[in-house]
Amino acid sequence: MGKYIYIFYKTPTVLILCIAAFFLWNNQCLLAENDDRMQARADISSTVNVKPLKNCTNPGWIKGEDHSRSLSASSAVLSSEEWIDFTFEFTPEADGEITLVLIGADIRDDNDKSKRVEKWCYFDEVSADGATILNGGFEELDDNSMLREWTGLRFPISDPEKAASGDNFIAVWHNRGAIQKNIQVKADQKITITAKVRKPIK
Ligand SMILES: [Ca+2]
Numbered sequence: 001m002g003k004y005i006y007i008f009y010k011t012p013t014v015l016i017l018c019i020a021a022f023f024l025w026n027n028q029c030l031l032a033e034n035d036d037r038m039q040a041r042a043d044i045s046s047t048v049n050v051k052p053l054k055n056c057t058n059p060g061w062i063k064g065e066d067h068s069r070s071l072s073a074s075s076a077v078l079s080s081e082e083w084i085d086f087t088f089e090f091t092p093e094a095d096g097e098i099t100l101v102l103i104g105a106d107i108r109d110d111n112d113k114s115k116r117v118e119k120w121c122y123f124d125e126v127s128a129d130g131a132t133i134l135n136g137g138f139e140e141l142d143d144n145s146m147l148r149e150w151t152g153l154r155f156p157i158s159d160p161e162k163a164a165s166g167d168n169f170i171a172v173w174h175n176r177g178a179i180q181k182n183i184q185v186k187a188d189q190k191i192t193i194t195a196k197v198r199k200p201i202k
Contacts, residue, residue, distance in 0.1 A: 037077070037105065037107055038077065038078045038104070038105060038107070038119050038121060038199050039074045039075050039076070039077060039078060039104070039105040039121075040074070040075040040078060040086055040102070040103075040104060040105070040121045040123060040195070040197035041072065041073065041074050041075070041102075041103050041104060041105050041106075041174070042056075042072075042073045042086070042088065042100060042101065042102055042103075042193065042195070043059075043070070043071065043072050043073075043100075043101040043103065044056075044070060044071035044072075044073075044090070044098050044099065044100060044101075045066070045069060045070050045098065045099045045101075046069045046070070046071075046092065046096055046097070046098040046099070046185070047069070047096040047097050047098075048069065048092050048093055048094040048095070048096035048185070048187075049068045049069055049092070049093040049094070050068070050069060050070070050071055050090050050091070050092050050093070050098070051090060051091045051092075051093060052071055052088075052089075052090050053089040053090050053091060053190065054087070054088060054089040054090075055073055055074075055087060055088040055089070056071045056072060056073035056088040056089070056090055057071065057072060057073075058070060058071060059071070059072040071088075071090055073086075073088035073193075074105060075197050078121055078197060078198055078199035079198060079199055080198065080199040080200065080201055080202055082198065083122075083124065083164045083196040083197065083198045084196070084197060084198065085194060085195075085196065086194065086195045086196070086197045087192060087193070087194045087195075088192075088193055089190060089191065089192045089193075090190075090191055091188060091189070091190050091191065092185040092186065092187060092188070092189065092191070093187060093188070094187045095184075095185070095186055095187050096184075096185055097181075097182050097183060097184060097185065098131075098183045098185055099179065099180070099181045099182070099183070100126075100133065100179070100180045100183060100193070101152070101177050101178070101179050102123050102126065102170070102172055102177050102178045102179075102195070103172050103173065103174050103175075103176075103177035104119055104120060104121045104172055104173040104174050104177075105119065105121075105174065106174050107119050107174070116174055116175060118173050118175075119173055119174075120171045120172065120173045120200050121171070121172060121173065121197055121198065121199060121200070122157075122162075122169050122170065122171055122197060122198045122199075122200060123138075123169060123170050123172060123178070123195050123196070123197055124137065124138065124163055124164035124165060124166075124168075124169035124170070124195070124196045124197075125137055125164050125165055125194075125195060125196040126193070126194070126195040127193070127194055127195075128183075128191055128192065128193045128194070129190075129191065129192040129194075130185075130186075130189045130190050130191035130192060131183050131184065131185050131189075131191045131193075132183065132184070133180060133183065133193070134148070134149035134180070135147060135148050135149040135150065136195075137165055137166050137168070138150075138156045138166075138168040138169055138170050139166045139167060139168050141156070141168075147170070147178070149180060150178045150179060150180055151178075151179045151180075151181065152176070152177050152178050152179040153170060153171075153172055153176050153177060153178045154178075156168035156169060156170050157169055157170065157171055162201055164196035164198075165196075171200065
């Protein structure tokens with residue numbers, strides 16, 4: 001037995017194979033971590049300046065006067081085991097209208113950063129204090145079984161066992177979101193937007 005242990009530690013080929021196996025394992029761990037980058041995201045565009053208060057920013061990628069009229073918020077890392085709370089707060093500096101866009105995080109291909117990876121996330125129970133979001137539970141459908149009050153992605157997933165509440169929820173990713181326009185806001189009225197979000201259930 002001692003002879004084999006000696007060979008294991010002293011043979012360069014075995015050592016090299018062990019090192020290679022370690023790096024392969026480590027790379028698999030990194031890939032798993034990349035998969036865990038999944039977050040839900042909400043963007044706001046507004047007719048008036050909006051001041052971020054909690055868990056959101058005026059995004060750096062939007063320049064000019066639209067910079068202070070825009071917000072972007074990201075959730076905590078999503079879980080496929082449970083719905084988690086996603087909350088952010090801001091204050092409009094004047095009376096106006098906002099547009100809310102629900103999307104997923106901007107995740108790029110590890111080998112080609114110009115390509116976005118299609119990582120879906122779920123939203124349900126979207127609501128606001130200080131403003132009114134209509135059909136935030138995604139339960140109201142028109143005669144074509146499409147979501148009322150939302151544009152963009154209008155087909156909900158109907159599965160009461162998976163929904164955070166009711167029968168329906170939505171799945172979105174960075175390039176395919178749900179949009180609600182013309183949400184009325186008041187000057188200096190703090191707005192808190194909350195939602196339930198999760199990673200798709202396997
Ligand atoms: Ca629902």
